[in-house]
Amino acid sequence: MARVGQDTVARQAVEGIARQPEAEGEIRGDGIARIHGLDEVMTIELVEFEERTIGIALNLESNNVGVVLMGDGLMIQEGSSVKAAGRIAQIPVSEAYLGRVINALAKPIDGRGEISAYEFRLIESPAPGIISRRFVYEPLQTRLIANDSMIPIGRGQRELIIGDRQTAIGQKASSVAQVVTNFQERGAMEYTIVVAEIADSPATLQYLAPYTGAALAEYFMYRERHTSIIYDDLSKQAQAYRQMSLLLLRPPGCEAYPGDVFYLHSRLLERAAKSSSRLGEGSMTALPIVETQSGVVSAYIPTNVISITNGQIFLSTDLFNAGIRPAINVELEAFAQFASDLLKATQNQLARGQRLLELLKQPQSAPLTVEEQVMTIYTGMNGYLDSLELKQVRKYLVELLTYVKTNKPEFQEILSSTKAFTEEVEALLKEAIQEQMERFLLQE
Template identity: 45%
Template sequence: MSLNASDISSIIKKQIKDFSKKDINKKSEQGEILSIGDGIALVSGLDEVKLGELLDFGNDVYGMALNLEEDAVGVVLMGQSNSIKEGDKVKRTYNVVSIPVGDQMIGRVINALGEPIDGKGAINSKKTRVVFKIAPGVMTRESVNQPLETGLIAIDSLVPIGKGQRELIIGDRQTGKTSIAIDTILNQKGKNVKCIYVAIGQKNSTVAQIVQKLKLAGAMEYTTIVIAGASELSPLQYLAPYSGVTIAEEWMEKGEDVLIVYDDLTKHAIAYRTLSLLLRRPPGREAYPGDVFYLHSQLLERAARVNKKYGGGSITALPIIETQSGDISAYIPTNVISITDGQIFTSEALFNSGQRPAIDVGFSVSRVGSSAQIKAMKQSASSLKLELSQFNEMQSFAQFSSDLDDSTKKILDHGKKVYSILKQPQYSPLDQSIQIIILFTIKNRLIENVPFNFIDKFKENLIEFIKKDPNANEIATEIRNTKEITKELNDRMLITFKTFVDNFIISNAIVRNNQNQEANKEAGDK
């Protein structure tokens, strides 16, 4: 794409020839294509063009100015370039890339340029917003202290997410990263949170399945899908997440809460690297350009909780990053980890062992922490991380020893049960009050006499009991309303759920089974 001697010569001659003709202060509105290829055009004659401005190549082909050089402009094309050639004229539009915004976008599937691709007709939005803009400043922001409930007990208890936070979901491919994000979207039903799902470089069939699932669950009533699929041009994949957050900012400034998922930013970085190399920008580490950190920081900094003066809304971002063999020290993962406020790390080993969601408690962290939890959740989950850490440590030692003391056996048995309770099927988020009651039974060791092979059944029966039993349902409602466990409520919960556990043990003849197992073991020893 570099200029050769004849190109430079023709540019200089043209500039000398036109110098006397044109008014120096007049903006040049028309340029000429010097070279074109691989979706990149080099255009001369557009002296006053802006960075990110849309340029009209004719035949319904538009491009975006990305490289502003002294004698030419590097332009990325937003459509097929078969109909244009070297020497063709290019016109300025004087418009920086903008997309339609507003409530008309809810329930729609659009491309990176804001055009509908769901077959439901045009989007009748009268308002547009510029896609590239500066993030809200420090003084416009509020502290993050309101929970954004995911419905996943492992996240809401151990790595809580707050409204306005940026929590990275990171892990190898096929470890359930997208499932966590989709479950979080499903859980926003009835919580007055609008959702945006941005699919970057995904297969269209995969995105179609996600859209169908959201429709069936009634989640498309508050969700917008932005797609730049694997078959799309790199410029559209580069643009897609900025388009998504631009739609979100409109709602944030109106005082609404928004959740946005970027799936995934690894493919976004690769699309930007492709563009940069084609534009002849100098490559750096792993062939990424030097500004690849800014690529994601300018995007993720736009997630915030702003104060009342600036609308009072929030954008919560869940960026997704794919690692290779669990290597979180690679270039793009370390970049995004340093930009975000914590990470949920999904482990392939946990996923393959049947732990779903496959969240690695040791690597996962939320830098907002318990500030994004209600008091009742803090009270119930306070010792959970310590219990799991003890279990993991004991388990690593236990594999080398066959003779374990009773206290070690207790820790291992309790840890196995806790991990089993933290398992959750896909597309089945739990209400926070139910989560708190489940965690309450763990904290108060009510599950101690329930054998490990009965734990899954115990959890199912407990959830059913909370929904159907009037007393348990009243406790859940009180937790939901007061958001804390008072001394009086704590005593009621102990009585109610201790009785439930005792009845569960009796109804499943667990005591008799345990006695039979012990008798069989003694007979075997003899």
């Protein structure tokens, strides 16, 4: 292109003049540069300063271009030359990224060396059109019994996870390290990519990180693979985008967010899809997380993302603090206070509800297979737990799963092969439940 290599003059924004804080001993600006004389540059095009810092052109104004820096930019000074790279922001992609921890620029930050890649994808790609999609029909098994039994998620879907801080959110470096360690210990890291930009990262990189993750997920989706991507969290990304927009002098709107903050998330989440048969039926399932304040879902960002997603999983702080995890609100406790005035049948129904709530509790990093979930739910729904005390429910279920696996292996074999709860499967399960109940009551 004609503009490639075009030398221009860069001026840092007035609000970005470098200062030297006494405590830190380093120079920091605001991450924004105003460039004069750079004609025909495209939105989200990369530009390169003479000291090799890379920026992204976001504001295209009549007499200047507003650029956000993808680095500290400590050596950029007024009058520095800059040239357009001639390409939209993109990252390298390859199979080699599996098992690695990278930043928003797709650079490894896990200390395990460089990642080989010979293909690139745009950070911001257009969402697949209707013809390129297929109806969502395949389940994505989360192996969380509360999810899979009540709020099933399909491959290619967008399912929002929403709740207060600590119920779902974690952006600290220590939290990221803990998640990675957890994945490694359980063998999950071999098919996982972690894109990490923590709270003290520049706003530009926090804004880009979800798009980098989406680009990597698309690489596998268009190779007929199934991917799921968790955005933790879009509240922080929106705040980073607001910070960038205010520094770029864009007009603020509701809660000081720019007017296009809705488009910020819609163009990201719409990339989740189930590909058509012609494209190989790969999928990208999006699980965005949004943080609320005191459980208020009517704030600006939560309502925006709720309107974009196909469904929502609301996590309750009260349930989380009460030890019910995952803290999905499925209770009918409001009726329990009238227990003495209720009919016996209603009291029995509430008592069973309490036991069903117990079976929905699931420790962290303890996934259940579909067969184990079927076994657990059948036991509760058919009243086999009614005779147990609440404190006995979890213990009995754990022992039942072990008993079936050891003594009734044909149950899992038939269920997994037929994908149907046949009469033979039900007979095996009933037999196992009764046998284990006898053993359990003798032990107690």
